[in-house]
Amino acid sequence: MTIRNEKPVDKILPSAFYLQDTLTLAKALLGKHFTRIIHGKKLIGKIVETEAYHEDGDPSCHAHRGKTPRNAVMFGQPGCLYVYFTYGMHHCMNIVSEPEDIAAAVLIRALQPLEGIEVMQKNRGKNISTRQLCSGPAKLCQAFDISKIQNGHSLQSKDIYISSGENINDDDIEVTTRIGISKGIDLPWRFYIKNNPYVSKLKAL
């Protein structure tokens, strides 16, 4: 038998990738590699947990009640970053989905750090275990130094992009309800890689 040792080619995802239905995209993003280059240093994290948000039928989506200056990016081009500031301290990062004028996005909730871990550690401040570096939407923004400056940033760029990474089998994806919201709590729009220790720890119910 033939043993192939070639690595699959890690390709940057084209903008068409982000035109998938938001729920499909949220699932499809699992296993993909999120890369950010800061001062020549490459930071890479594997996406292990996502949540979908859509203006239609989802009262917890920021755009549910229409367009505001804050959520405007969600109405724009798919494949851009929607970064918002919340609780007066934290940033969260989303990938805009759906065609223009349809507000929807995928919240990145957790990454498995793959490269540039020292930089992430420095950005997070203290002595934090690798498991907890990016195990939460605000944590990964801090680790990757993502803030409102990156709001609206395209993923077809040199310094921030997502690449094909690893293929995740459908059987390895857990589907549950979303975390940290009070409306639309029954929608099964949270996805994570089963048995991956880097997902955020909160209960799914």
Next chain:
DNA sequence: ACTGCGATGTCCT
């Protein structure tokens, strides 16, 4: 192990 709470920008009523 679990629980309560403080930090406070932006949008809502």
Next chain:
DNA sequence: GGACATCGCAGTT
């Protein structure tokens, strides 16, 4: 004035 797609600390079981 209140809610919120959060996190980490402090105090308690």
